[in-house]
Amino acid sequence: MRKLNIKKLLYDTIYLTFGCVITAFSVNYILKPNGLITSGITGLAIILERYININYSYIYYFATLIILFTTYLLMGKKEIMKIVFLSVLYPTVLLVMQNYEFKFVENDLLLASIYFSIFYGAGVGMILRKGFSFGGTDTIARILNKKIFPSINVSYIMLVLDGTVIIIAAFAFGRNIALYSVISQLIVTKVCDFIMFGVGTKLYKLEIISCKHEEISRYIMYELGRGVTLFNIKGGYTNKDKILIESICSPNQSIMIQRLIKKIDPAAFVKILPIVSVWGKGNRFIDINIED
CATH class of the missing domain: 3.30.70.120 (Alpha-Beta Plaits)
Structure with missing residues (x-):
């Protein structure tokens, strides 16, 4: 039994790391080089980088640590165990991959937006399929639902949070970039569903x-x-x-x-x-x- 648990742990670690690599690839080598933006904590970190001149990966790291600490205080130990591993692994992969300069798509925002969405949705879908979470806006939405807005569905709170990031992006990067992020969000959702559930029933x-x-x-x-x-x-x-x-x-x-x-x-x-x-x-x- 112990041997099986170790084998499963090793497999899950490799699997999740690969999912993080795909996700980080889409952000570091497609999204950022083309000046695009996305929703969630990643998008917020990129926006803050523009104004405070600190690498967005460090901002992401700091934000996830705050979310972890807040989750522990307000939601308990069980809830924090769902996000603690990826809250450390994903920002680390982001930082490591930044040491290698590479641009997957150049000088075509629409193409970059589509390819970013495909890779990002695939990586996120792999993570969610294993029952893990990045500890981003979904975790914040659950905290707000439990402590402040118990009568509002978590999915609606997430929609407001992600929509707020895109609106802020419109002011920071321009309306067109924000509109590209809306397209990306739709494609990411579809790709994520495909990775998790295939092409079957919805x-x-x-x-x-x-x-x-x-x-x-x-x-x-x-x-x-x-x-x-x-x-x-x-x-x-x-x-x-x-x-x-x-x-x-x-x-x-x-x-x-x-x-x-x-x-x-x-x-x-x-x-x-x-x-x-x-x-x-x-x-x-x-x-x-x-x-x-």
Whole structure:
């Protein structure tokens, strides 16, 4: 068992390092040389570099340390373990790769924006697929949701944070650069989804039986912004009354739910079914009123 754990640790370390290298490659050799900008902590660091003349990698390092410390104080030790490894690894890879000068794309902002998005989305997708996080705006959004805005979904808070960075970029680098960053953000999302889930369905129905059904339901509704339906059922083998949670969500959200269940109730029963389409009101649902 110990040998397997060491082997898995080594594999995960190599895998995550490779994901960081791809992500850092896109930033150091495509984004920065072409004067482009992105959202999140990386984008904010590049903007600050313009005004305080400090290497953006050091600013990123400092920002992630602040986020780590804040997460530990406000969210606890469990939450910090999700981001501590990459909060150190990724900025280190950024700094090391800066020692080698290279430009992947030159003198074509549209082409640079597209190639940056492909590499960046691939790297981020690899990281998220393993259940890790860079500890950026997603972590800040969870802190704000828990401590200040409990009634606002985490995804909406993230949208506001990333949108704010892009608006600031418009003032710092010009409107066109900010518009390129919007295009990049859309492509990054699509590439990230492809790396994590392939070209299959974009919606899943989750059926969950768990003794922690209240905590899971609250997480799905108030942190992910998805609807939940509860059914009273009876186990055929145990003959005990149980609660079945049913929810329809995106692939990324299904992985987030999986992480939560893995932490609070590893004995839970979870069924995941691909959905072709959904009519109704909701993210990625089809409005029945506009269907022919």
